[in-house]
Amino acid sequence: MGSTYDYVIVGAGSAGAVVAARLSEDPDVRVCLLEAGGPPPPAELVPAAVASLQNNPVTDWMFNGDPGGVGKGLVGGQMMVPRGKMLGGSSGLNYMAYVRGHPGDFDSWAAGGAEGWSYAEVLPYFLKAEGFVDSPELQPDRDQHGHNGPVGVSVRQPILRASTQFVEAAGAAGLKQGDYNGRDRLDPDGVASLFQTTTKDGRRSSTFHAYLEPAMDRANLTVVTGALVERILLEADGETDGEAVRATGVAYRTEEGLHEEVAAGTEVVLCAGAIGSPHILLLSGVGARDELAAVGVECVVDLPDVGRHLKDHLHTPLMFAADGIGETMTEVALSLGPDALRAPAGPLPADPADDVDLPEPLAAAKAEAERRIGEWFTTGRGLASSSLYDAVAFFSTGLGDEHTHDAQIGFLATGYTPPIWEGVFRLPPSAFFDDPESFLDPTRGQVVVLPNPVQPHSEGSVTLASADPTVAPRIDLNYFDDPHDVVVMIAVMRRALEIAKAWPGGGLGEPVIPPHLARAHGHEAGTDPSDALLEDLARHYALTVYHETSTCRIGDVVDPRLRVHGIDALRVADASVMPNVVSGNTNAAAIMIGEKAAELIATDHGVNLHEMVG
Known part of the structure; x- marks a missing residue:
């Protein structure tokens, strides 16, 4: 030894x-x-670079899991299970x-x-x-x-107006605005806030x-x-x-x-x-x-x-596109050039004086991108200081343990971004649109609301696929094995739709419903989605929240x-x-x-x- x-x-x-x-x-x-x-790597320090660390063999174990009752619409039918390496x-x-x-x-x-x-x-x-x-x-x-x-734990000054709008909308929908790591978490009506984050x-x-x-x-x-x-x-x-x-x-x-x-x-x-x-x-x-x-x-x-x-934990992305949403990352990226959302950003420089290595499609936006990256290097502020997962709400649906909250709704100040949706989340381009390119409209704000039941009853397992330690274990996530979790997911999705309707300026309208699901359920634009449609949406496109x-x-x-x-x-x-x-x-x-x-x-x-x- x-x-x-x-x-x-x-x-x-x-x-x-x-x-x-x-x-x-x-x-x-x-x-x-x-x-x-x-x-x-140096990019680990940059909050906005989080997606570049996932599904990356240098920093991620890149595990895959069997999603059980969900994942019908994911590429390959497997759920990614990011774990830091x-x-x-x-x-x-x-x-x-x-x-x-x-x-x-x-x-x-x-x-x-x-x-x-x-x-x-x-x-x-x-x-x-x-x-x-x-x-x-x-x-x-x-x-x-x-x-x-x-x-270091801090609450960032919101870079994008849409994040504070989410908190305002949650307040209008009946949730208290306050400190979810303090006594406000005990409020029976729930609490909404900008995220407290591990940043300094x-x-x-x-x-x-x-x-x-x-x-x-x-x-x-x-x-x-x-x-x-x-x-x-x-x-x-x-x-x-x-x-x-x-x-x-x-x-x-x-x-x-x-x-x-x-x-x-x-x-x-x-x-x-x-x-x-x-x-x-x-x-x-x-x-x-x-x-x-x-x-x-x-x-x-x-x-x-x-x-x-x-x-x-499992959340189902509800995407909204509407006029009047405060600035979101989708709009910012599109303002840099028509191809800004079609290629991932290149590696961040180790020093702010170094050149930023951007892929060719972003060449026209190079100067603006350098300015934004440089702002973060010199001040710790700007878009690079945010993961875009900026706001949250916690509450009880009334369907779970009365001594805790069984629901969380997260908020992403961005919408359809092909490199992340396709390369990281494994959502195919056709997941939400017949014509994804038509959705890249710089005149409309896009946001994603993430309903998430946080006291699931379903249980999965980790077992050996092989006695060889280099072979990944078999991960059975077993989502929705217990029917209770489906009922709660629908209830949390309904509450998310209420928050969207309470959005400042008249609401966000209806979420983007994947056309193939709308056709299958006979859903008509302008009407509330049925419980069956919401369940099908979750079974197709719900994603892990990485909380194993x-x-x-x-x-x-x-x-x-x-x-x-x-x-x-x-x-x-x-x-x-x-x-x-x-x-x-x-x-x-x-x-x-x-x-x-x-x-x-x-x-x-x-x-x-x-x-x-x-």
Whole structure:
């Protein structure tokens, strides 16, 4: 076996980077962090460049999943499942939404047996992580926010007027305008706001930038990139006559194809995410015995729930095109030239003085594009500082748990953009139009409203497709397996249509209905779509919100201190341990889990952290 450390951490993502940085605060503790990807590229800092990081083999695992009851209209019938493959993980390629979830989510976890995970008990870890930047765009509950934590959290001054119009329309439709990470989240009518995002000075604040980068020079922290983990090394503990199993280290493969091992003297901490963590456990022989045998993996610990209970959020894009919408990205792009939406932007320069490498179709718009990119480089402002996923609403449909919200509506200040719709979302050009080119009209604003049920009942799974660690796991998303989720989706879509009707200036009109679905359902322009049409729209074009959780959940796979059942010296600390998905975007909760996990480990083993919550 190779080098020995006190702790070996697998995965440098939203939680893993936090655990590594916190444990290495103690100079007497030796920490090794293994990451399959490399450092994030320069574009990772640029909020507007988010789409260039997804479906990109350098930064994304590029997983595919079986969507189950949806995906009928997607190219290939498969759902993309973006997962970050770089230092910072998915916190480096997400849309930067900072949403804790509803307090009732965590209280439900605790009531179900996750001792220590109620909202009152996890809030201090949220506050420890957060460095909220005051903004005139939001009057927050100051005591409900952290102000000195490493993760920059801010509310951007809206770059595009359409984003504030969404919040105004939601208010007119009955939702309170306020702080969804504060007490306003408890409002029975729901709450709408511009997004709080993991950004600071217009730049992404991933866990790499917030936690890991400042710690990289520590002599007691070793970060190994390009390390594809093959399995956790497990052996019987002779002191208990072979009945107990202990994690002793990790086997991994280098980028050059060499097989290496690293030993853990105290613990292995698995932080590979809701897809990666169960995959590695299964490869290590921890899972359902019969399923492991089917792919030739010897079962070491029979733990059938590994990879089960996968939860994810699903949203259905409702696109609107109308006069009177405030400036949107579609209009801005078309103003740069007639071909601006027909080719993706080129790579961003490392220095603002460098030339911007734009594809040929954008040559006519080169000067304006350079000006906008330069504005971001010098001030952190402008269009490049926004992912365009700028506003949100949370509320209850009345169909779910009365102690939380079961609905979210996101807002994109853009419309039909072929490189993203076709290249990233896998929506074919004919998905919404008989003639897509006719829709690129610079005189009309375009926006997308994203209805999203956030307490789904359907559960998917992550299983082995092969015993070969280079082969991606089989991901069964199993959307709409439970009919309840269909009913809630239709209800959330209806509420989104109400918000569209309340849009300042007389409403947005009806959404763009795919012609083939309109014909199939006999839908006439100017009439409200039927429930059957809305369901069909969701079954064809609903998309993952990238919120996979619960595949190693507390109770079934780990105990409330995140220790894997039946194995000593092995914990899991990432979104996979959530007993259920939170009612909102998941990155903030994953960071919180990293903070809490570091303190649990420190308490159990006497590690001296700079600051302890408990």
